[in-house]
Amino acid sequence: MIAQRTYGGISAQERRAQRRAALLDAALELIGTQGLAKLTVSGLCAEAGLNERYYYESFDSRDAVLTALIDRIAEELALAIVAGLRTAPDDSRGKAHAAIAAGIHLLTDDPRKAKVALVAGMATPELRARTTETVRVFARMVAAEGIDFYGITDPEPDPAIDFRATYLVGGLVQTLTAWLHGDLPLTREELIEHTTDVFVLLGEDLAHRLG
Structure with a gap:
């Protein structure tokens, strides 16, 4: 060779x-x-x-550029969330707050990243499909973190776990998009706190139901 x-x-x-x-x-x-x-x-x-x-x-193609860029931002987002969780307090609110803050800060400290991830990611059917798959990936991350945190040992976890994780991540995407467009009169820290409230509420409620 x-x-x-x-x-x-x-x-x-x-x-x-x-x-x-x-x-x-x-x-x-x-x-x-x-x-x-x-x-x-x-x-x-x-x-x-x-x-x-x-x-x-x-x-x-232009879609190939956008797909690669969206994938790069998603990887940065995953790494930021994992780093946030690694140093978070060992309680449900501390974990949720650290992960959410890390993700929102990464996308909004450099607003260009949020614009690509949340706006350009919906530009074509192919990119929308890629964005949907990315949401699924992060929903699986949330579900896995919840299963680990609450010590759920069932070999076939309740489908409600995936449902709530998908609901939370998808809802956060829509909420962040609305906030970036100026439709939600909240500061960034208020956005993080309210999002944390919802994640903890649904997580604790489900853990209680399954426990």
Whole structure:
């Protein structure tokens, strides 16, 4: 096998990964500051400072760029939530507050990320399907955390657990979207506190029912 050439100690594969990351950074900037309509091949490459041929080595459509960007934000969100849980107080409200605060802060400290995740993610049927699957992933995370926290040992957990987790995550997405649009006159901290109240209420109630 012929080894890939390196330049300055960086392999061809690493350079390609760097160009792909630069294009995603550029997509985040364009969508977050100018809107989805500005996401064109020429605009993206100009923002990233790359020749257009480098676009086609990583992506074959605008939806592919958006999907990759949404996936990257979802990964950052998952890592932030896990980090928040790791240092949270060992009680239901402390856990819920830490996870919710970590997620909302990640999406709103950099408003471009919220705009991509909550607005651009609904732009096409394919992206809506991807967003729905992402909600399912986070709902499974919430369900797993609840099962672990409340010590539920049933090998086939009650379907109500998944129902409530999906309800909570889906409801949070809609609530955060409304808040970002200015439809909910709350501060960010108030939004976090009210969301925590709902998560704890439904979690504690279900744990009591199953216990």
